[in-house]
Amino acid sequence: MxxxxxxxxxxxxxxxxxxxxxxxxxxxxxxxxxxxxxxxxxxxxxxxxxxxxxxLVDAHVHVTASTADLGSLPSTSPSYVAAHSARTMSRMLDRGFTTVRDASGADYGLADAQSEGLFRGPRLLFCGRALSQTGGHGDSRTRGANAKDDHPCCAGLGRVADGVDAVRAAARDELRKGAHHIKVMASGGVASPTDRIDSTQYSADELSAIVEEASAANRYVAAHAYTARAVNRALELGIRSIEHGNLLDDRSVSLFLDHDAYLVPTLVTYWALKEEGREHGLPESSWRKVDEVLGAGLAALERAARGGVKIVYGTDLLGGMHRHQNHEFRLRAEVQTPLEVLRSATSTAADLVDLTGxxxxxxxxxxxxxxxxxxxxxxxxxxxxxxxxxxxxxxxxxxxxxxxx
Structure with missing residues (x-):
């Protein structure tokens, strides 16, 4: 060494x-x-x-997402998912990423195994499972499924919690297990079966409670959010990191600056989902949602960059599409300078994850x-x-x- x-x-x-x-x-x-x-x-x-x-730093990955069919993960053997995750992380290291922030799915077991040298891969900053309301982006049940299985040993990206008391307990539980940050689903998404992309998710009281719990533990909250309504609401309530943000507006830019918050666009995942998502397990209903956010992502990035928002590198790729991780550099270069893009994957990313210096x-x-x-x-x-x-x-x-x- x-x-x-x-x-x-x-x-x-x-x-x-x-x-x-x-x-x-x-x-x-x-x-x-x-x-x-x-x-x-x-x-x-x-x-x-x-x-x-x-x-390099990728601040939005899902190392346990061995398939784009996220609803199938909870019924997949945890040992099988762990083996896939180790291979995925090894390949991320080969792409130059020495630190990654997982945006739901990874846990302390993978982080400890990597740090102890049990497998090669980037340093892993995990959040455990993302918090989702019933029927939210982290609820993978189809309309006909009623029972939910949040058993901690099962694979999966989200956990369902409703109400202020329940979300406090869920946030505290993820923090108990060593979460580096808390992830919440604050709007609808592509890969979830029962929500609309343009919905807002969680009440203001619930989001505020989650932010309060994270702050008490000297941690922060990252929020999945697409529309300006969802983004602006999350920023006003103290969310530090907005994931995606494809449909943000000029008010969003002002709120990012006012609250010293960060934007983590993930352009490459929409490009990949559109091109080959169905080949890697993305359900047809989710594939049809991609167009709602695909074209807007680059425009949102340009608006944010022009307004001086702190922007961080993220990819959000799933399954076999992880191999496109570095293509995000090319996509961002369409509207940002090379130095701006480089900072998003180095110094600015370090600031977001509290590892400055x-x-x-x-x-x-x-x-x-x-x-x-x-x-x-x-x-x-x-x-x-x-x-x-x-x-x-x-x-x-x-x-x-x-x-x-």
């Missing part, structure tokens, strides 16, 4: 500037940068002028999570859309992948 990268172009995402020199990691952290570093006991790699940047930076003291990249991502952020450009992938100061590894 002692490593020196020599003759590098070190890219600071915050300033957008390059520094030429060496970088040394020791005991999993960056300990020194500068020219001609002396480290006789460390592994030394001459990167010959290649770009070195922080490991720990990830998303090459500063001394940060985790030794690095990418050695062929090409200049500030000239063309599409360089990051092709993992074949990643010469070395470094996690915790150790080379864990890349074309030259």
């Amino acid at each position: 002692n490593l020196v990268l020599r003759n590098a172009r070190l890219l600071d995402p915050l300033s957008g500037e390059y520094t030429e020199g060496d970088l040394r990691c020791e005991s999993g952290r960056i300990v020194e940068t500068g020219p001609g570093l002396s480290a006789p006991d460390a592994r030394s790699i001459d990167v010959r002028g290649a770009v070195v940047l922080p490991g 720990e990830i998303g930076t090459l500063a001394v003291g940060a985790y030794g999570d690095l990418l050695v990249v062929e090409g200049d991502p500030l000239d063309d952020v599409g360089v990051l859309a092709e993992p074949k450009n990643f010469r070395y992938i470094v996690q915790g100061g150790e080379v864990v992948g890349g074309t030259a590894a």
Whole structure:
């Protein structure tokens, strides 16, 4: 875990500037940068002028979503889902993502297993199960199903809780199990069978109670929300992170700024769901919903970026579509500068997940999570859309992948 990268172009995402020199990691952290570093006991790699940047962060993943048919997960063996999750996370690491924030489904077991080295994968920031009202985006029952099974050992992305007391208990339970954040379903969604995309979900009192519980534990709430009505309501009630936000409006932009909140668009998932969602288990009824949000996502991103909203990288891919994770870089580049897109997957993402100075930076003291990249991502952020450009992938100061590894 002692490593020196020599003759590098070190890219600071915050300033957008390059520094030429060496970088040394020791005991999993960056300990020194500068020219001609002396480290006789460390592994030394001459990167010959290649770009070195922080490991990437994807702030909206579902590592347990082995299929786009989310309603089938609760009846799937937890051990089978865990095996799929380990493979999914290993492939995410191969795409340059050294930290991911799971937006429902993953638990402390997967996070502990990864941190203990039982399988390779990105650092996992989990929320457990998302909180959903009856008939909400996290309620996977069809109209004819009445019984709900929220047994903790079963796979699944959501848990149903109704009423202020019940949502307080559900939030406390996820926090008890170590949740890094709480996820709530504040509007309808594509992959749920009985709700409308344009609905708002949970009462103001319920959402406020969830925010209060998260704040009491020094955690925050992320909310699934599409329409401006749902987004604006969630922001007014103290939600810190809006997931998707495809149909936000100008008032949304003002509220993001007023409440120091973050937007996590997930453009690539709608592109993938439309192209091949049905091949990977997405029910026909859900596939027909995709058009309601597909075209609006890029316009919403442009509006938010123009207004100065803090934007974070997210993908939200399911099943076999996880392989498109890096394509989000290309989609965002249509309306954002390369530096803006890069920050969304590094420094701004670190701020959202309360790991400022720990990830998303090459500063001394940060985790030794690095990418050695062929090409200049500030000239063309599409360089990051092709993992074949990643010469070395470094996690915790150790080379864990890349074309030259």
